[in-house]
Amino acid sequence: MAEAKSPAPIAHRPSPNDSLMARFNEAADLINLDQRYRDVISAPERVIIVHLPVKLDDGTTRVFEGYRVIHSTVMGPSKGGIRYAPFVDLDEVKALAGWMTFKCALVGLPYGGAKGGITLNPKIRSTDELERITRAYTRMLKDVFGEDSDIPAPDMGTSGREMAWIFHEYSRIYGYTPGVVTGKPLHLGGSKGRVPATGWGVMLSTMLGMQKLGLKPESSTVAIQGFGNVGSWAAKLLDDQGLKIIAVSDHTGGHYDPTGINIREAVKWLKKNGTLEGFEGTRISNEELLALDVDILVPAALENVITEENAANVRAKLIVEGANGPVSSNADHILDGNGVVIIPDILANAGGVVVSYFEWVQNRRGHYYSEEEIRDKTAPILTEAFDRVWATHEKYGCTLRIAAYIEAMQRLATGIDLEGNF
C-alpha cells in the first residue's frame, strides 16, 4: 500500500513554486533580465520521483513517494535539504530547490540548488522504519548524491540522525565519503556550530535589520512561529541579545506571555515532551500569533503562513523569515504597502547553508575548525550579503526580497555566461 498523502495544511497554499516564480519575474523585470537567463533559471535541471517499498514494523510493506529536484548546478554541485512531512509534494520540493539556488548564489557559495523530500509523517514512524526509509531513499539516489554532484542536508522533519544514515549507506556503496551530506552529527564529521547555524543567521539578520529600522533590543518584542531547529535556536539567541520573546508556537499551537517567555524552560519542555503542548503562557493559535502586536515576527515553520488573507492583520514592523517561503507573493505587496519590512528567507536563513559549506570544506580537507572559527567565517559572509541586499533595495527602490533576488540573479547570469553556450 502506498503512503497516503495528507492534504496540505490550509496555510500551505497557494503553490510555493508560484510564489517563487512571481518574485523571480518581478526581479527579472526590474533589471530587464534577458530571456535566455530567465529560461535557464526558471526550469529545474532534473526532477526525480522515487517510490520506496519499505517493510514496516508490523511486517507489512508500504511504498513511500520521495523526490529530489536539482534546480541548478550552474554555480557548483547542487546543495539542499531533505524534508519529511505528510504534505511534501513535487511543487513544494521544486520551490525549495529553486530557493536553494538563489540562496547559495546570493551569499556567494560555490553551490547550485536542490531539495529532496519524502511524503511521510515522521511522528507516526518508528526510528527503525525511518532508518529503513532513509536508507532506501539513499540507495535509490546513490547516483545522484555525491560530494561533487549533489549534497543533501537536514530540513523539516530530518536532523543529524537521518544525515548519519545517508552518509553511512552511501559510504557502504562508494567508500568513506563524509562530504556527501552535511548536518551530520559531530562524531561523524559534522561541523561545530551547524545545529544552531540557521537560527544564528536569523538572529544576526534580525540584529542587522533592527539597526536599520532604529529598533533597540532592550525594548523590542518578538513572536516566533515554529519551535524546531530554526525557531528554537533563533528564540534562544535573540533572548541572549536581550529581546523579549513574548510568543512561541509549534504545530500544537502557541503560547503567549506579554512579560516574556522563558526560552530555556521552553527548550527543556520540548526535549522532555516532544512538543510545546502544555507549556506555560496563555494558549493562542498559530493564526493569532502572526497577528500579535510585536516589533518582530519570525515565521520559522512552514511556507505560505502569511497570505493575502491574513497579511493585513500583521502588526510587526519587521518580519525575519526563518522558514523558506512563509510569505506568499501576494502578501508581500500588502505588507510592503503597510510599511512592514521583510528580511527574506534566502538571506535570513542562509546561515545554515553557509555552515554546511564549511562542514563540506572541513570533510574534504580533513581539518576541523572550532565553533568560534566557524562563527568568525560565517558572520562576514552574511553581513556582506545583507549590506549588498540593502544597497540594491535602495538603488532600485524595491523590497529587500526583490533586491535579494536581483543580487542572486546577477550572479547566476554571470555564471551562465561564463559556462558559455550549452
Ligand code: NAD
Ligand atoms: P523542524 O522540523 O526542526 O521544526 C519545524 C517546526 O515547525 C516544529 O516546531 C513544528 O512543530 C513546527 N510546525 C510544523 N507544522 C506547523 C504548523 N502547521 N504551524 C506551526 N508550526 C508548525 O524544521 P526546521 O529545520 O526548524 O525548519 C523550519 C523551516 O526552516 C523550514 O521552512 C525549513 O525549510 C527552513 N530552514 C531550515 C534550515 C535548517 O538548517 N534546518 C535551513 C534553512 C531553512
